Amino acid sequence: MSYIRLVFTLIAFGVKKSMNSKSLNRIPLYRQARQQILERLCDGEWQVAESLPSEWELAEQLSVSQGTVRKALTELVADGVLYRQQGKGTFVAPGADDWAGMSMISPGLLSESPDRLQREFLGIARGNAPDDVSAALGLRRAAPVFRIRLLWRLRGQAVALDEVLLSAERFPALDSRWLRQLPGVWAVLQQHFGVRLRVATEQWRAVVLERDEAQLLAAVSGTPVLSHLRLAVDVNGAAVEWRQRLCLTDRLALTLQHSPA
Amino acid sequence: MSYIRLVFTLIAFGVKKSMNSKSLNRIPLYRQARQQILERLCDGEWQVAESLPSEWELAEQLSVSQGTVRKALTELVADGVLYRQQGKGTFVAPGADDWAGMSMISPGLLSESPDRLQREFLGIARGNAPDDVSAALGLRRAAPVFRIRLLWRLRGQAVALDEVLLSAERFPALDSRWLRQLPGVWAVLQQHFGVRLRVATEQWRAVVLERDEAQLLAAVSGTPVLSHLRLAVDVNGAAVEWRQRLCLTDRLALTLQHSPA
The missing domain is CATH 3.40.1410.10 (Chorismate lyase-like)
Structure with missing residues (x-):
């Protein structure tokens, strides 16, 4: 019984490790976090002008560090997808209209x-x-x-x-x-x-x-x-x-x- | 002697205070810091692609806090006057050419x-x-x-x-x-x-x-x-x-x- 469990644990560990190393080789962690935030945004989880959870909460939800979340958010702000308000948080930016400014x-x-x-x-x-x-x-x-x-x-x-x-x-x-x-x-x-x-x-x-x-x-x-x-x-x-x-x-x-x- | 010195100190303090309160009413500190950095830049103190002193050194030189310097630099980066390189510092950006991208x-x-x-x-x-x-x-x-x-x-x-x-x-x-x-x-x-x-x-x-x-x-x-x-x-x-x-x-x-x- 303990033998089976050991094998199972090793396999699980191996799979997890190989998944991690694969994705880490391909895409940096903050880009993965950015992608996950984007997907939730596109799924309509947060509406225009709505605030996102705090960096700390997002870090918890995505199982990454707060620094990684901050980097992902900074890129989404640069992309114009989100915007920041000092002391208030990060919000969903309105999409540009067809005439575009x-x-x-x-x-x-x-x-x-x-x-x-x-x-x-x-x-x-x-x-x-x-x-x-x-x-x-x-x-x-x-x-x-x-x-x-x-x-x-x-x-x-x-x-x-x-x-x-x-x-x-x-x-x-x-x-x-x-x-x-x-x-x-x-x-x-x-x-x-x-x-x-x-x-x-x-x-x-x-x-x-x-x-x-x-x-x-x-x-x-x-x-x-x-x-x-x-x-x-x-x-x-x-x-x-x-x-x-x-x-x-x-x-x-x-x-x-x-x-x- | 000590009377004269006291008066002088008071006058100096009064002048300094009135200058400060005047300029503080008009222009926020970080904008003043930004202006001073700009003037030194225009005087040729730093050339294109040259790095500026650290935030800490600039804060010392301008007698403001490091946070104020950071805010001034952030605005100059947004203006395209400076650019940042992670872990390396803040540099003087090249001016755009006439054809502009x-x-x-x-x-x-x-x-x-x-x-x-x-x-x-x-x-x-x-x-x-x-x-x-x-x-x-x-x-x-x-x-x-x-x-x-x-x-x-x-x-x-x-x-x-x-x-x-x-x-x-x-x-x-x-x-x-x-x-x-x-x-x-x-x-x-x-x-x-x-x-x-x-x-x-x-x-x-x-x-x-x-x-x-x-x-x-x-x-x-x-x-x-x-x-x-x-x-x-x-x-x-x-x-x-x-x-x-x-x-x-x-x-x-x-x-x-x-x-x-």
């Missing part, structure tokens, strides 16, 4: 306070990814994608048109009603799929409007417009959303104010 | 590794600030300004034209030789005036090339180009540089890769 104001007049843009959901369609999109999103050629169109208005006037492409295989359950209800694609991905995005790459060009785009923007085809291409990634750095925004910038300019930090 | 790569091909751009200094002239520039830089109407022009080339081909405006009253000694020698306007301001810049506002538009700009870019006037307007501020948040960049984006797109943090 930009505004449209008079060209050159940098002190103007911007008006709020209204978002209009134009529709969603299934299709196949063009080559540049499949390359950017890391999908196979002609992979199925959702193509979502949004129109942005300022005081009733159309100012920008978004074309958003997402993998239809990653988000098969995507429902157009969610896009009507929630404030944008990012909010839908966060609320219904637990995916939080940040912009990883941006690209700007001057292009001329093609006919169907001109119709949606109530503009003349051939008008020079700003093309703002954005690639957004999830917290693990995997590309999720490809988006091209066409902005009419004859009377308004696409503007971004940076915060000091 | 952007690159020009094939439109849509977001994984392409960019070529280095060559900067060509076209010239500097004195003039009066246009109204939008004087407003943006906080100058009086028609204040004297320096107007600097730079051309950016990729493999010999002109791709972008910069027009940079700076107050001629703030930088009266600005020398065109410095602009030829150093890698850009930001490097000149940092090295010769101790002014470190960061981009505070950016504005993008699609415009068409005018004749003189078209000549400099070896392009046809009327071509749609990207206008990228940037307002840069110093470490105290005061606007210093107004810059408009015109980019030819028919074959290349202006691109920015964001780091995760």
